[in-house]
Amino acid sequence: MSGHAAFAVTVDLAVFTIRDGIFSVLLVERGTEPFAGSWALPGGFVEADEDAETAAWRELREETGVERFEGHLEQLRTYSAPDRDPRMRVVSVAHVAFAPDLPAPAPGSDAANARWWAVEDLLDGGPDAPPLAFDHATILADARERIRAKLEYTTLAREFVAEPFTLPELRRVYAAVWGSPPDLGNFRRKVLGTDGFVVPTDTHGVSASGGRPALLYRRGEATDIQPPMLRTAGEDD
Template sequence: MSGPEQVSVAVDLAVLTIRDGTLAVLLVERGSEPYAGTWALPGGFLEAGEDAEDAAWRELREETGVERFAGHLEQLRTYSAPERDPRGRVVSVAHVVLAPDLPEPVAGSDAAGARWWAVEDVPSLAFDHAEVLADAVERVRAKLEYTTLALQFVHEPFTLPELRRVYAAVWGTPPDLGTFRRKVLGTAGFVEPVEASSGDGGSLLYRRGSGRDVQPPLVRPAG
């Protein structure tokens, strides 16, 4: 019987935000083999004494210059296909981030380049990062169905059309107007009206409510 296989543990980070009205992801151009010159998600191997989340933030800083920021971060899943990395057996703990107002990245010592890409325009990615990114996009799209996470992307006070544009950017299509209004205004703690009105025809202004969950969920349009 053969002994246990040597396994390395890595982290990958799918950092998503809204830029120019569309969902965007932060990618780095790899500066070394394997896949030198190919775009990838920020990531790398765990160092001694690190947990996976600390390693993800460190790799983000080293590869893109982006420091730890406030925003939604959670583990996505573990990717462990035996042939996912040509260097050997590498298991990756992937994280997904969705946060507003993120800075322009600057390529660090481990990357030849770093930039934001519209999700719909992402080039071919190294390793299995296309799968990781697809899973991350699906995760944040689902989050907007059953949480109030979209409120992070509007500045108070805001109008319902401004909030609806956040859903359109993340989902790739706007929610039905009537359904959207009923869900936002009918869910306790989703939004709260403010006294003032906006200058675009008197649209009502709102601020964030105290609620975090949307039940029943605001279901995405089909397709």
């Protein structure tokens, strides 16, 4: 329509996993301008024959070599500040993903490099953390909060422990994502009191400290935690 400036639509992906106990996000080093040499979330322009999700998976594969995976993926929000991209007016449909056992990336397309970064270093002032291109620091912070909240009211954390598992192993998943472990009493009440969150087995693990071995569990069928397991102790009831 006349009187309306043209604009482009892009996708950006905040892809999270836990690597060696550390909550990590996938970044690419940009090989072209703008922001050549800067680190950014994987992403790019939506083609005329694509929807946003199709473009997101394509850009992830082209820039990092990571193929479509089983795991949690959802739209985060739309970022549309007029000056967010120096090339032209660009609106980004950001996505957030969280999945276990994701592979080491390999740069491709217009990415000069690709690697996993500790989220805490990027957002909380790690000494070697690079500034991110565009408004990707804002997108990353929003995406981290979305995943942190997701663990409050869903059983998604179970996907990051190998069966059978102990409750301390499951609690370490929350500690990695939240930045600190949940209150022990509240954690046990929620996990053991939510029908289908975990299912006890008839076996115990090996105790490293010589104490009583912990009971082993497997995943149940529940997907929601109600009331949620809030990060601040005492606010769940």
